[in-house]
Amino acid sequence: MTRTVRAAIATAAAAATLALAAPAQAHPFDPKPGADGVGDPLFPTLGNGGYDVRHYDLSFDFTPVTYDFTGTMKISAKATQDLSSFNLDIDSLAIDAVKVDGKDAAFAVSLGKSGQELTVTPAGGLHDNRPFEVAVTYHGNGKTKPIGVPGWRYMSDGGFASAAQSSRADTFAPVNDTTMDKASWTFHLTAPDGWTPGANGTKTGTRPAGEGKTTSDFRLDVPMASELLGISVEKQTLLTGHGPHGVKLRHYVPDDQVATYRPIVEQTGGQIAWLEKTLGVRFPFDTYGMQIVRDGYSDALENQTLSLFGPGWFKNACTSTTYTNVMVHEMTHQWFGDSVTPTTWQSAWLNEGPAVYYAALWADQQGTASMEDKMRTAYGKLDAVRKTDGPPGLPTELGGFNIYDGAAVVLYALNQQVGQDDYDAIMKSWLTKHRHANADSQDFIDNAIRVTHDPSLRPFLEDWLLSKDNPPMPGHPDWS
Template identity: 35%
Template structure:
C-alpha cells in the first residue's frame, strides 16, 4: 500500500435503505452423544482488528458469482466457500458488512443464519450426525444481495466498495473485502479464488489472477471470469468495473501481463506501465522468482481511490503512477502478497521491505545510494512517532514509521551482514521459505539470526521496538 498518495474525500452519499435480513431461526443444539462440536470463534483476536476473521475453519477456495448494476450500485451474489474444519463445529461465522443474506446452505443442507453487525453465524441441522467434524472439508453457499457499502477505516481512508463515474472499485486493506463478499476476512487465512462477474455490455470487470476464457455477452450483459490459483489473502482481492483500455502480453519468463487503464489517464500512464516487465525482472533478481502466474496493473482515475494498493497480481493505482510507486507496489507481490503477515501488527514486514525495494532501485537505477535514503528517513521526524513493529492503534498501522523506519530496520540488517551477496541471498531465502504462506515479526527476526549466525537483539531492541531515536550508526 502506498499511503503517500493524498487522500481525496468524497461528498457524503445519500443514505441507502437497509435491506432486511432473511429471517432464519437458530436451531437448538441439544445433543446427547456423538460429535457435539462447539461454535467457531467470531474473530481471530488480531491485535488491531479483533473481530476480523473467524475461528474453527480454514478456507481453501472461494467461488464468487456476481451480477452488478453499476447505475444503481447494487449486486446479487453467490459465494461458494470450500473450507476445512479445524475443530468439531456446531456453528461458524463469516464476515459480511451491510449486504442482505437471502439464503445459505452448508453441505447442501439449509443453514440457519443469525446476524450481529458484520458477523454472520451459520448453523446446520442440530442433529449430532450433521455436525462438522475436525479435518472435514465442507462447502458453504451463501446467496446475498444489496448495495455494497464504502467502509471508512480508523485512519479515515475509504475502502470496501467505491463507486466510480463509470462503475465501481473494490479494495480491501485492511477490512474492506467483507463489503462485497462473505468470508474469513483476515490475512492469516489465504485461499484460491474464482470470480465470475456480469456487468452491462460495454463495461469491463477486472480482478486478480488470469482471465479464464474470453468474455461472453448475452442479452446486453457481459460476463468475465477470473481465476487466482495461488493462495490470496482476502484484503488483496479486488474488482474494478468500468470502461478500460486493456492489454495482454507475456514477459520473457512466461508471466502473463494484463493491464486495464481508464481511457482518461491512458496516455499519461503509458510510459510507466510499459516498464512493468522490467520492474518484475529486476525484483525477481533481488527477491527471488516472481511468485505468481500473472502480473499487471489497474489504473483508475485520480479521484476513484485515495491510495495505491498492492492487490495481488495487478496493483491498483489512482491515476497515472510514478515509477517509484510502481516499484513499491510490485515489490509487495513478494512482501505482503506471497509472504503475508500473520496479523496486522506485522504490517511493517510488508511496507518496510517494499520501501527498501524503492531504496535499492534508487541505488542501482538512479544513483541514489541506499545510505542517502536511510539518512533522509532518519532525519524525518515523522518516522519516530512509534516503533514500526508496535503501532499504538489501528489508525496508525499505515503511518510513516511502518514504512520509513521499517526500511531503516532492513538497512541495518544489510549493514550487520556487511556483504551484499549474502544480504540478497537472505532476502531471496525469506521469500522462498514463506512463499504463499504467512509470517510474523518473530518469524522474521528468528530467520535473520539463524541465517546470519548473529545475535541481533540490540538491533531489534533499538530499531524495531525502541521508542526513542538511536544513534544513526548504532
C-alpha cells in the first residue's frame, strides 16, 4: 500500500468518525391542525387525527330531575404529528375553559356533520411524539336537544343511563369519538345522597362531595372505545357476586324491583362459564354486570363490562327463558366488539355476527330454538338484503339485518366449510391475537388462513362478506 493511499484512507476514516459523532439534524417543527375526522367509511367526520388518547378521567356532577350537570374531562394523550391545533368531539356541551399542560388554551366550537367540533389551540403548538394533558371544564343539561341523536336515556325517577353507541359519547363529555382510539378510563360520578351512580369498570370507593352529595369512583384499566361508555345515576341497587376464576360480578337494578331481577342477574356467572368453554378464551375483563333500567330504554347494549338492558326483555321471565338469549348476546360482545374492537364501523359485522351466532348456539343447546333453522331462515332473507343494505362486510349503515343475522350466516358458512375444530381454532386465535386491540375484516380473513393454512379461505370469505349475491351454503345444497 502506498503512502498516498494510506493517507487517503486515514482521511476518509476521520471524516466518517466525525459524521458518526455529529448529532442528527433535528426534524424542523412544522405544526399543522389535526384532522377533524378519521375517515371512517360510515362516519367520516367521527374522531380526530394528530394525537392518540392514552387515558380519560371524567368528573361528572349530575342533578336528578332537572338533568343539569357539570363536568371536567382530563385527557392524557400523545401527539402523532406536529400540532398547531387539535379537535375533540362534543355535542350540546357548553365549554367553560380548556387547559393544555396546565396552561389556558384558546378554543372554539363549530358545527360538525354529526355533532360539534371543539378546536383547541395550545400556545406554541405541540411537537410530534410529545405527551400532553388536556383539561376541559363544561356544563349542560341532559335534555338539551343535540345536533345528532341523543345518547341520554331518561328514567321516570329523574335519573339517566347512557346509550352512546355509535357516536353519542360526545353528548356526555369531550372525547376522540372513534373506535380506533381506545384508552383506559377513570370516572368520578357525583350525585345527591340516595341516588346511585354506575359506570364501566370497578368501583374503587365513595367520598363525601358536600351539600348532601357523594362521589363514586370507578376505574377501567383495560382500553375502551368511547362508544362503549356506560354511566348512569338512578334510584338503583347494586348487587354483587363472583363469576368463574374470580371475575367480579356487579349489577344495577331498580331499587323497588330487586326481588324480580336478582334471580335473573345471578345467571351471568353460568353464562360466562359457558362462553369461556365454548370460545376457549377466558372472559377478557376482571368485572362484568348488567344494568337493568326501570324504563326509558327498550333495547340492549354492550357497554364495556356493564351491559345495558331495557325492562321489556324480562317481561315473561316467569314463563320463558328466551330472555337469556339477549343476555348471552350482549355478554358475547365483551369478547367481540369490546375487547377486540373493529378498526372502522364498516367491520361492525365482527361485533354483531358472533353475538348472534353464539346466542343462537346457546338457544340450541338449551333446547329452545334450532340453530340450523335460524341460519337457514336468515340465509334465505340475506340475499335480498345484500342488494338493498349492502353485504355483511360492506353495510351502507349500521343496525341492519346484514350485520346481525347476516353476519352470523357468514360464520355458519365458515364453520360448514372448515369443520368445527378449525372454526373454533379460528375464533380462539382471533380473540387471543387481537385482545384489547383493533382489527378489521381483512385481519379476520388473514387470521383464518394463518390458523388453517388454507389460502382458499380468502376468496371464500371475501365472497361471503362482499358479494351482492348469496354464495352457496357449504353442506346445504338445498338452501336457496
